[in-house]
Amino acid sequence: MKTSAYVLLFLFWIGTFYAANIMAFAEFISLWYMPAGVSIAGFLIFGKRAFIPIFLAVFFVSFRFAEQFEQGFDPAHLASATLFALAHTVPYGLGGLLARHWLSHFAQHGLPQRIIGLLVIYALAALLAALSGLMVWEFTTETNSGILEEGWFAWWLGDLVGVMVIAPLMCLILPRFSRKRLPWLDEFYAHDRRLRADLKPFLLKLIVAVSAVIGILILDSKITHPGVAYFVFFVSIPQLWIVLTERTSYATASLVTITVFMAFGVGVFDVTDQSITYQFALYITAAISYFAVSIPALMQRNNQLAELSMLDLLTDLPTKWLFKSLVTQVVKSSRPNQNHCIALYNLDNFKKINDEYGQTTGDEVLRQSSQIIKNELRDSELLCRCEQDTFVVFLPNLDIEEATKRANELRHKLPVLHIDDLILPIRGSFGVAQVQFGESIDKTVERATRALQQAKLEGRNKVVAIS
Numbered sequence: 001m002k003t004s005a006y007v008l009l010f011l012f013w014i015g016t017f018y019a020a021n022i023m024a025f026a027e028f029i030s031l032w033y034m035p036a037g038v039s040i041a042g043f044l045i046f047g048k049r050a051f052i053p054i055f056l057a058v059f060f061v062s063f064r065f066a067e068q069f070e071q072g073f074d075p076a077h078l079a080s081a082t083l084f085a086l087a088h089t090v091p092y093g094l095g096g097l098l099a100r101h102w103l104s105h106f107a108q109h110g111l112p113q114r115i116i117g118l119l120v121i122y123a124l125a126a127l128l129a130a131l132s133g134l135m136v137w138e139f140t141t142e143t144n145s146g147i148l149e150e151g152w153f154a155w156w157l158g159d160l161v162g163v164m165v166i167a168p169l170m171c172l173i174l175p176r177f178s179r180k181r182l183p184w185l186d187e188f189y190a191h192d193r194r195l196r197a198d199l200k201p202f203l204l205k206l207i208v209a210v211s212a213v214i215g216i217l218i219l220d221s222k223i224t225h226p227g228v229a230y231f232v233f234f235v236s237i238p239q240l241w242i243v244l245t246e247r248t249s250y251a252t253a254s255l256v257t258i259t260v261f262m263a264f265g266v267g268v269f270d271v272t273d274q275s276i277t278y279q280f281a282l283y284i285t286a287a288i289s290y291f292a293v294s295i296p297a298l299m300q301r302n303n304q305l306a307e308l309s310m311l312d313l314l315t316d317l318p319t320k321w322l323f324k325s326l327v328t329q330v331v332k333s334s335r336p337n338q339n340h341c342i343a344l345y346n347l348d349n350f351k352k353i354n355d356e357y358g359q360t361t362g363d364e365v366l367r368q369s370s371q372i373i374k375n376e377l378r379d380s381e382l383l384c385r386c387e388q389d390t391f392v393v394f395l396p397n398l399d400i401e402e403a404t405k406r407a408n409e410l411r412h413k414l415p416v417l418h419i420d421d422l423i424l425p426i427r428g429s430f431g432v433a434q435v436q437f438g439e440s441i442d443k444t445v446e447r448a449t450r451a452l453q454q455a456k457l458e459g460r461n462k463v464v465a466i467s
């Protein structure tokens with residue numbers, strides 16, 4: 001944690017505290033308690049070192065409040081400010097550290113499971129903070145007995161919204177001030193690397209979301225029916241649209257924007273009697289956003305896996321799996337009188353190259369020789385790496401004789417390679433088979449393999465066709 005991070009965390013805490021006060025629709029009452037998000041994210045990103053700046057910030061604010069209330073300094077204020085600071089810092093410290101442990105040590109669980117855990121931790125930390133905060137309040141003042149029972153739910157929900165909305169924003173900003181890399185955080189923002197930073201479509205979607213918020217607030221202020229406020233849950237739809245199609249950083253910004261408009265709006269449009277509904281809507285919208293973030297991440301992971309299974313990493317050629325699915329498609333869409341063949345080839349005595357010159361030279365032979373054959377192919381032909389030093393070429397629209405001739409042409413194209421100081425003449429044995437009507441590609445490959453074995457038995461560096 002850099003020194004600037006201590007100052008930043010302290011200032012963020014104080015800043016969000018006063019910002020929340022601006023958005024309060026009654027004294028100490030607003031839809032969200034933003035500093036809670038700063039606290040939990042501070043511990044999440046910086047670990048236990050976040051304790052000092054957060055404790056000091058809460059202490060500072062509590063002390064100033066006590067002074068303002070009672071007009072003048074009283075040493076008891078120091079004690080009550082300390083208690084308030086502990087009542088806030090300890091629950092969020094525990095929550096943040098637990099969340100950090102959960103996200104960094106249980107990376108083997110999928111993102112959705114980790115998000116469930118995160119939501120539970122956030123909810124428990126906010127509940128603990130609400131209960132301890134109110135207990136300290138009851139304890140330090142004489143006139144406030146009973147506020148624990150009355151106030152715990154509203155406090156909890158307000159804190160929880162603050163945590164859910166502000167923590168992701170802090171997780172974007174704070175890691176820049178950390179000396180450590182936080183790889184477990186990257187997965188949440190994996191989407192950002194794939195998508196271009198295009199502000200225009202995002203802003204359009206954000207305008208839709210904000211218009212929905214304002215429209216519903218106006219409706220709620222005009223129509224006295226209490227059910228109107230429930231329309232605010234619709235806001236989760238444009239927010240979900242943003243999460244699924246835009247960068248995670250934009251989705252984070254939109255969640256904050258929606259919340260700010262709602263927090264100001266309940267006061268401006270005087271619909272504070274429905275504030276619990278609005279808080280719930282914000283919580284649900286945030287929770288949906290958290291889950292939805294895992295969908296683009298999963299999609300990206302699937303794409304990577306699909307690419308891995310379709311392209312051979314060494315030669316960059318399609319794999320047998322892709323070969324089979326492509327050839328099956330071509331054969332299926334062919335007329336009955338169309339002939340197609342495959343030529344399977346294996347490099348001769350390749351093991352010797354590996355043994356004598358090393359695996360790296362062997363790899364280079366596989367890479368270069370396959371690239372040369374690939375460059376010789378016609379547009380309709382397809383080369384894939386089957387396994388080890390065995391490759392397969394799809395030869396469409398050729399009967400077995402034409403295909404045998406073509407395989408011989410390709411065999412002659414196998415190069416004499418110059419790798420470092422070595423001169424390596426590359427040879428190969430080919431087995432050719434025609435795709436029979438109604439036969440699976442696996443069966444054709446099996447027959448071509450038999451022909452290839454025959455070519456090896458007959459002395460290598462030749463083509464054998466099987467009918």
Ligand SMILES: Nc1nc2c(ncn2[C@@H]2O[C@H](COP(=O)(O)OP(=O)(O)OP(=O)(O)O)[C@@H](O)[C@H]2O)c(=O)[nH]1
Nearest residue numbers: 346347348349350351352354359362363388389456
């Ligand atoms: N360098 C390298 N070697 C590989 C790779 N995959 C498999 N091999 C090696 O390729 C060799 C395959 O040898 P074979 O085709 O069975 O035997 P061969 O020496 O080519 O002899 P014939 O096929 O009978 O002519 C084995 O030694 C494998 O270890 C790879 O990705 N890179």
